[in-house]
Amino acid sequence: MLAQETRLIATPTEAAVIGDLMVEPEATVSDAPLPAPEAAGFLLLGLLISPKQPREPKGK
Template identity: 65%
Template sequence: MAIQEMARPAVTHRASERERLAATALMAEPETVVSDPPLFSPQAVGALLLGLLLSPKTPKERAPR
């Protein structure tokens, strides 16, 4: 008993040049413009320090008994 069967379209349709170009334009990713490097932000330093102060301490290793 075959559970899977090949699905074949009843009518074959060839895309016209215009349809093919439209589909290609939708699927192709345009090249991105190279951006500047990230800029220094003094507000980020405060957020990083606050995160460091609020983070839990590392667990201490217990001596074997």
């Protein structure tokens, strides 16, 4: 039972088309967003003007 015969349902032309589709490179659907170098300045500015954490009093 291990050596079973399988029947090919597709025609040789259809099998060739399917084989061609299987070796084609995958198309890019969407690109990931790229980091913008000018955005680093806005992030740094936001960190500089953000409110500071309150400090705990010393000596208690």
